[in-house]
C-alpha cells in the first residue's frame with residue numbers, strides 16, 4: 228500500500244506551519260520569512276532538518292524546521308525576510 232507523505236515546514240521566525248504543495252513554498256505565508264537559510268560566514272546553503280511522525284500506518288507527516296546554526300562553521304543563522312530578498316532574481320517568476 229502506498230504511503231501518503233505530508234510535508235509541512237515550520238517557520239523559524241514565527242513558528243507557523245506551512246503545508247508544502249507543488250510548487251513548494253519558499254516563504255512563510257504568515258510573516259514572510261524565507262525558509263531557506265544561507266550562512267553569512269561560509270556562504271553555504273544550510274539544509275533544513277526534519278522530524279517524522281505517523282498518525283496512521285500509511286500516513287507520514289514530515290515537519291521541516293530551518294536550522295538555527297551552520298553545521299560547517301557553527302555560526303548562528305539570521306532569518307531572512309521577504310523584503311530583504313525582494314530583488315533576488317529567483318524571486319521574480
Ligand SMILES: [Zn+2]
Nearest residue numbers: 238241255258
Ligand atoms: Zn513565519
Ligand SMILES: [Zn+2]
Nearest residue numbers: 266269297300
Ligand atoms: Zn557557516
